[in-house]
Amino acid sequence: MVEDTRILRLKRGDQEALAEIYSEYREGFLHWITNTHQCTRDEAVEIFQHSILTFYENVVEGSFEGLKTAGIKTYIYSIGKNKLLGDYRKNMRISSTESVDAEENSEIVVDVEHIKSQKLETIKKAIQDLGDPCKKLLELFYFNNLSNDEIAEIMDYKNGNTVKNLKYKCIQRIKKAIEA
């Protein structure tokens, strides 16, 4: 099976690929969910956005790989359905906390829950305030899990070493914001 090029583009953080997928499946999804699950159009849009975001995260994390034969549409629809079921069980919310699977093999776990929310907010704000290229670089590195070389190619830098140096400077600036 030929992999949808949009999946490859998503892995590289291409937001246009996500917009294409959003536009392609939006109307059908809204139509389906409003007719089969009796929710309002606004609720349906919220569920669809959640489904697209979750789909994107799963593509980036690689968990879509095993299910890609089902197709993007089926995958997004199943996320939406699960989200609805979650809503009905009143367990729904778009999680803003982070899974700690990166530490599963480690003896020492720096639990995300222990990162004070105020500190997290400061960091998020600092990253947003820094803007590009820092924001994009850090997101590609930490969210999309891309290597310095891959980021260099996407952001048109000379090589991975340039990215590494820039990343270091960006992190120093965020640390200053934390300490301020």
Add this chain to the structure above:
Amino acid sequence: MEDNLQLMDNYLQGNLDKEGLKSFDNKLKQEPTFESEFRDMRAIQVGAKASARLSTLANLESLESSIKERETIKIKYTMKKLVTVAASLILIATVGYFTVFNKTSITSGPNIYNEFYTSYNNYESTTERGGDAAVLLTLKDKAYSAYDSKDFIQSAALFSELLKTDKTAANYFYAGISNIEIGDHTSATTNLNSVTNNYEDLIAQSQWYLALNLLKENSETSKDEAMASLVDLALGESSFKLDAEKVLVKMGLSLTNDSDAVIIVVHERPKEDEGAPDGREMDSRGQRRFQWGQVVTPDGSRYKFFNDNPISGLYSGDTVRILVLRQPTGKKALGWAYIL
């Protein structure tokens, strides 16, 4: 410092092997400064991921806004006085459809009803039956249970009772369907009108069943009212769009090109001073809210129009854009205008 950063990044990206992980853990335990730095790095990683989610959601919301804006423009121009390119595209598609079939013979309302009416499955509520649980069923449970069992005489009676205290779109809707099933078309019209007059849910479903119910009644007035709902559905995006188009064709209606017209006379029912539903309070009388009148086109043809969704601020003398639904019966100027 940079080496530490590289090490931490390798850890956070899962690039360390078993030995590397062990060494990393030891370093964390033995070097408080490194441990503190790592906590910061971990927080930055989480922050960067959260930032990426925020950025992505913002992009999706921006995209959604632009899609909604395009939809609003389409609706706006469908409801008001100018035709946009987007609306024209809809018209071209619709005109094409109706033109192809405009020689189809006319089918009577009751026959259309018989051909298109199908029972509507209950998606609203499920009830457990049997055993002691049956004793504990609420009035709502009983109503939906009777509906699920296709005991529509019972469900119509129970919904009628339920609606005295529990006025929801779903309860009105399923009451209306129960009424249709037992041939109580007057009550069905009242209940389905209550949905379209007061709620945002189940509108397309109510319009569809209302139209079929009115066609079953088979009077001239009910046919006009049915047509208004069907045109609304045919120009909309609900799951009833295609069926509504087919029914209009069965009614022998062909759609002409859009054109300008001037409002000659306009009425609205119920009038505002008669307590017309305005969204501020519940109106459960089930009186259909609509607007009707007459328009004249530049070539002097006069058509009556009938709007399911009254256009506020529409007065005699206003210029509007219309579609004309016409029956190929040969009668001069026989047709209905649909104001865009």
